[in-house]
Amino acid sequence: MVLIISQQTFDDAVRENIEELGLEPQEALEEAVTQFESQGVDLSSIIKELSLESSMEDDINAAVKKLKDLNKIDTPDKVLMDQMDVIRIECDKGLANKVAVGKAGAYNVLLDVLDTKRTFIVVERICLKTLTSLMTKQPDLLDSRGIQAMFRFLNPKVDFDLKKLTLRWIKECCVMHENNRQNIFNARILENLKDLLKDSNPEIIREVLSVFRALILDDDVRVEFGNAHEHARIIASEFLCYLTFLMKKFQLDESFIHDLILTVTALMVRNEFCKKVKDAQGIEMVMDIMNNFKSNERINRQCFKLIKALAGNDECKSYLIHKGLAPILTSALNENKSGITAVAGLSAIAALTLRSPDNSKALFEAGIPAVIVVIMKMYSDEKQVQKEGSRAIRNMVSRSRYQNETFLELGVEEVLQNNLNKFKDIEYDIKAALRDLGCKVNLKEEWTGKGGALSTGGFVS
Incomplete structure (x- = not known):
């Protein structure tokens, strides 16, 4: 089991190194990292940066409060957008800044902005961009209210940019966060994604594919067992044939084809799914794609990976060569x-x-x-x-x-x-x-029998 600590525990250790050991701030930070890593603690989700200066934190708090106050009154849209840009730029400076913005309550304030009916649609676009910037590498902020806001913008009739930005927000909230993945999945997001897949615009479909891949990640060290396989099984059962059909529809679109093959390969979690791709003429499509992009490293690399996955099914393995x-x-x-x-x-x-x-x-x-x-x-x-x-x-x-x-x-x-x-x-x-x-090779006998028992490297069974 991986050892996990909270951000507060890490920050306290850095502070103790400064106050009790008299170390310089940077030395205290490095010492804390070394100390926890030597104990086998996973620090992948910990911000390993020095805390922001108090004056900068004050500026962040003031910026978030100003946005909150502006949203309560009849503020011109341009003024509101400019204030969100201030917050977004702050988030883009680094993870420590994102955390400070999050602690200042920006998440709920931004959701308040989304809930306020605005006639200028660009306000919602800027708000979604700011939310994505805030929550990239900081998905813990998401709650049920945020998920409801996401679903509101997944309607096919919603503005093109709003759909695209919402899908990107969803994707970032799923990375390294198993609870978010499960909550979003259990909210029946696949029904919304199914409608969006019918969109003729490849940009929207690519964003849907990125959400599929995010929903089947298994990258949250805080969770012992995730639902990655089950999510992949359900998505593959419902969408694999249609995704294979898209190979033919967009076979000359380089970026789209790369993302599509990457997604199909990620969904190959069961033997029967290989057969599903074969029956949908996916094998012929893969070979056509390799012929169309003979010198394209990215696409051929993904094709090789898909071929390996398909070869896990004996029928597909023979069919690949037969064709x-x-x-x-x-x-x-x-x-x-x-x-x-x-x-x-x-x-x-x-x-x-x-x-x-x-x-x-x-x-x-x-x-x-x-x-x-x-x-x-x-x-x-x-x-x-x-x-x-x-x-x-x-x-x-x-x-x-x-x-x-x-x-x-x-x-x-x-x-x-x-x-x-x-x-x-x-x-x-x-x-x-x-x-x-x-x-000629010197082979080592791994298993030997001794008195009815087998042994290898000291292990006896």
Whole structure:
């Protein structure tokens, strides 16, 4: 279980370091961080900055109070907007400033502004921008009143910018906050998002996709168990077929396609969802997209990840190669082999060829061995590349030993042997590749029987 402390506990520790140990403020801050980290405390949600000067806090309090007072009287919209801009600019200065603005009560004041019927729609736009700025990395402020305000602006008939800004606000409130995700999800937001997906404007749909991805995050260390999988299951069950259809509708829109494939991949949490994508002709769409964006690193990287996810289903794994993916994948990886893209491509190859000699044969005939070895030589010091490359080689040759000679002629044995000295923590994968290539390797017997009991590394069962 991760150890968690409150912001107040952290601030008190910094103050004690100053008052009792006589440290300078910056030294006191660094000492507090070191102290808590040595105790195994997670500080990811803690503001590790010096407190604002009291004069600055006074200015923030005054700015929030002025906005509150202006909203109570018949104030010109321009004056109200200018005052919200003052608060938003303050929030954008840093996390410590956001916290100070939040403590001054800006959240409720901004919701009061939204509740006040204004004839000038730009007031609401500025208000939503200010709320988003205030709550980015500070989502704890959200309550039921805020969720009600969100839903008010998710109607398809609402102004375009208001919908877009509201979706961005929702997304920021879901990041690193499991309770917000659950509360928003349980408020039946999917019904609103379903209507918005019918919008013909790709900008709105992209914002909806970002909300989908935020709802299935599992990044809140304060919660032992989240609902990420369940949210993904429900979203995928209801929307996956339509999202696959959107691949065809927007197949030439680079930014949209990237976000769409990223979202579809994130929703692949069950075996049956792979089949759902296949039945909706998603596999053909992915290959068309790879052909349309042959040299686009971002899109091909996401396509590799989606292919790996789809290969988790045996039927889809065979279908991918049957439909002609092998030469497309080989060409894409050959053209897009920066570090993180190479890892995604090699991982896709490993997934496609696992216990599948037919897939291995097709990729072999498409020239993938040369691409694998070139990448491993190119990134000889990158552990993740070497790990995925070793897995890809092992799966390629494990049931297709006729490929060994080709891999060895390409010089892969030297690469793997060098890796044994460099990367001890991926030794298993490297040795498995060497073993199946028929190379000399010193294998370690992990499990031995002693008097009816099994033991490994001192553990006895």
